[in-house]
Amino acid sequence: MAERLHTRYRARQFWDALAAAPSPQELRRAGQVLSPELMQLFLRQHPSEQAHSLKIFTNLSEQGEVSPDLLSAALIHDVGKSRYPLRIWERVLVVLIQALAPGKAEQWGRAEPHGWKRPFVVAQQHAAWGAEMAQACGASPITVELIRRHQEAPCSNSMRPENELLCRLQSLDKSY
Numbered sequence: 001m002a003e004r005l006h007t008r009y010r011a012r013q014f015w016d017a018l019a020a021a022p023s024p025q026e027l028r029r030a031g032q033v034l035s036p037e038l039m040q041l042f043l044r045q046h047p048s049e050q051a052h053s054l055k056i057f058t059n060l061s062e063q064g065e066v067s068p069d070l071l072s073a074a075l076i077h078d079v080g081k082s083r084y085p086l087r088i089w090e091r092v093l094v095v096l097i098q099a100l101a102p103g104k105a106e107q108w109g110r111a112e113p114h115g116w117k118r119p120f121v122v123a124q125q126h127a128a129w130g131a132e133m134a135q136a137c138g139a140s141p142i143t144v145e146l147i148r149r150h151q152e153a154p155c156s157n158s159m160r161p162e163n164e165l166l167c168r169l170q171s172l173d174k175s176y
Contacts, residue, residue, distance in 0.1 A: 020047055020048040020050075020051035020052070021047045021050075021051065022047065022050045022051055022054050026054045026058075029054075029057075029058075029061075030042055030054065030057065030075050033057075033068065033071050033072060033075065034072055034075060034076070035137070035138060037137035037138055038072060038075075038076060038134065038137050038138070038139060040137070041076050041079045041082075041133055041134065041137055042075050042076050042079065044079060044082040045076075045078060045079055045081065045082050046081070046082070046085060049078050049079075049081060049082075052078065052176050053074060053075045053076065053077065053078060054075070055172075055176040056074040056075075056077075056169070056172040056173060056176055057071060057074040057075050059172050059175075059176075060074055060168065060172065065168075067165060068140070068143075069140050069142040069143045069146065069162070069165065070146065070165045070168060070169060072134075072139060072140070072143045073143045073146035073147050073150070073165075073169055074169060074172070076130065076134055076139075076143075076147065077127075077130065077146065077147050077150045077169065077173065078126060078130065079130040079133055079134065079147075080122075080125065080126030080127060080128065080129030080130030080131070080132075080133060080147075081122055081126045081130075083113075083122070083126070083129050083133075084113050084118055084121070084122050086118075086119050086122055090118075090119040091119070093119055094119045094120060094122075094123045097120070098123070105120055105123070105124075106124065108120035108121070109121050109123060109124025109125065110124065113125070124151075126151075127147060127148055127149070127150055127151040128148060130147045130148075131144045131145070131147045131148035134147050142162050142165070145160075145162055146162060146165055146166055146169055149166055150166070150169055150170060150173060152166075152170075154167070154170045154171070154174070155167040155170060155171075
């Protein structure tokens, strides 16, 4: 049952990605939270990544979230993927291999981002790259840490103060 739900989620995610594009109103809302430098990072993301991030941001906002660190991280947590943009078929390949041979996907993700392994490297390394990019653009230390850790095991039982924020980000990231 869980595998069927995951497959449906991935199929919906694929179709959503084909037509996703943020509205001007959504972009204005993002610009109200992000500094001009961080907004430039946001705009470097593929439109489907922008739409994904905006869904998380909107959900948090509707829940009454006011933490600028979490709201900023929601908008740019996947910006590291813009370092080596992937085509849709490469994204599909990564998802399939992660489901069928997760050990191989992880192993290939430790390579250099060149050749046929590049999509796996992007999938595995984008959180670290995004954290570096956000830090270089002046993001707060907590925002940087949320971006860096968003791919970790969900809600690891760390005693770090930002862990509650991380759990919220991870929960929504997996939902959209």
